[in-house]
Amino acid sequence: xxxxxxxxxxxxxxxxxxxxxxxxxxxxxxxxxxxxxxxxxxxxxxxxxxxxxxxxxxxxxxxxxxxxxxxxxxxxxxxxxxxxxxxxxxxxxxxxxxxxxxxxxxxxxxxxxxxxxxxxxxxxxxxxxxxxxxxxxxxxxxxxxxxxxxxxxxxxxxxxxxxxxxxxxxxxxxxxxxxxxxxxxxxxxxxxxxxxxxxxxxxxxxxxxxxxxxxxxxxxxxxxxxxxxxxxxxxxxxxxxxxxxxxxxxxxxxxxxxxxxxxxxxxxxxxxxxxxxxxxxxxxxxxxxxxxxxxxxxxxxxxxxxxxxxxxxxxxxxxxxxxxxxxxxxxxxxxxxxxxxxxxxxxxxxxxxxxxxxxxxxxxxx
Ligand code: PMP
Numbered sequence: 340x341x342x343x344x345x346x347x348x349x350x351x352x353x354x355x356x357x358x359x360x361x362x363x364x365x366x367x368x369x370x371x372x373x374x375x376x377x378x379x380x381x382x383x384x385x386x387x388x389x390x391x392x393x394x395x396x397x398x399x400x401x402x403x404x405x406x407x408x409x410x411x412x413x414x415x416x417x418x419x420x421x422x423x424x425x426x427x428x429x430x431x432x433x434x435x436x437x438x439x440x441x442x443x444x445x446x447x448x449x450x451x452x453x454x455x456x457x458x459x460x461x462x463x464x465x466x467x468x469x470x471x472x473x474x475x476x477x478x479x480x481x482x483x484x485x486x487x488x489x490x491x492x493x494x495x496x497x498x499x500x501x502x503x504x505x506x507x508x509x510x511x512x513x514x515x516x517x518x519x520x521x522x523x524x525x526x527x528x529x530x531x532x533x534x535x536x537x538x539x540x541x542x543x544x545x546x547x548x549x550x551x552x553x554x555x556x557x558x559x560x561x562x563x564x565x566x567x568x569x570x571x572x573x574x575x576x577x578x579x580x581x582x583x584x585x586x587x588x589x590x591x592x593x594x595x596x597x598x599x600x601x602x603x604x605x606x607x608x609x610x611x612x613x614x615x616x617x618x619x620x621x622x623x624x625x626x627x628x629x630x631x632x633x634x635x636x637x638x639x640x641x642x643x644x645x646x647x648x649x650x651x652x653x654x655x656x657x658x659x660x661x662x663x664x665x666x667x668x669x670x671x672x673x674x675x676x677x678x679x680x681x682x683x684x685x686x687x688x689x690x691x692x693x694x695x696x697x698x699x700x701x702x703x704x705x
Pocket of ligand 1: 354355419420421422423447493495496497498517518519520538539547
């Protein structure tokens with residue numbers, strides 16, 4: 340099932356807010372005015388009510404199950420998007436004399452680095468800037484100071500379309516990952532990480548929510564001037580309710596987690612994501628018009644940038660595709676070109692529709 344407007348089928352390739360599974364939207368629609376016989380919408384349930392506490396606990400339990408999360412991790416459902424964590428991570432983890440180490444693999448790593456620099460000493464241990472971010476780093480490209488407060492990296496760069504092919508080995512330095520655009524797209528070994536955070540608007544639910552997974556021993560280390568609403572200890576102790584949490588977004592996240600369980604869990608989800616990405620990369624690689632510049636071992640399963648090298652032609656492609664029900668294929672404003680985001684909720688049929696359109700457009704323009 341795909342989103343339908345009138346008689347037309349719409350596939351939304353936006354990088355976020357992205358499409359949500361239609362099954363989830365239909366459940367939310369059916370429960371919109373009366374959640375579980377309460378006579379109230381989830382949007383107007385008190386966050387302290389039994390009904391809402393049940394919704395949040397259920398969402399957390401499903402996330403734990405999907406990620407096989409060890410018990411020594413806290414799950415926080417917070418406001419402020421992934422960008423709030425660009426500040427929260429240094430404010431919670433940077434000691435007064437320890438550097439924080441960052442890997443620079445593209446646009447979003449740089450945003451995280453710029454914010455961390457406001458709070459202390461940042462060391463960039465490796466950067467793929469030289470390749471124009473057409474690769475992520477390999478494990479030989481960087482060395483981690485064992486005295487560092489933490490190592491931060493971005494496993495999947497949403498705009499550059501690259502992803503790491505390994506988990507950086509940080510020794511006893513806590514590893515922090517911005518998984519905004521790859522969380523729940525494949526299994527992940529949570530025990531390798533100190534902190535994982537992800538903005539919701541791609542693979543989790545509506546925008547505004549950020550999910551933070553933090554190891555117990557990293558809770559309670561925040562510096563004295565850390566704002567209360569960014570302090571992992573305050574947030575963990577108050578069960579993400581140090582202020583009113585984004586209740587409806589948490590409810591939607593819970594529905595998405597249930598949908599992922601019904602899809603067979605993350606192993607099966609990964610298989611589908613690999614098949615979708617393969618189909619798209621194959622057509623782009625065989626195209627006489629379009630290309631993707633990312634080295635094959637670092638190609639993202641989720642975000643596929645491509646371009647004809649001609650901005651006028653790219654714009655025409657995005658416009659004609661949109662008129663044919665394939666929406667939001669224009670690249671990020673910082674980079675231009677085209678980009679197809681094919682998160683979990685994008686069905687195989689959506690990618691098939693896109694590759695058919697690419698082939699048709701090419702036959703008319705080459
Ligand atoms: N990190 C990554 C990898 C992202 O893709 C994004 C958003 N596209 C962000 C951080 C910022 O997220 P937010 O807008 O929720 O703050």
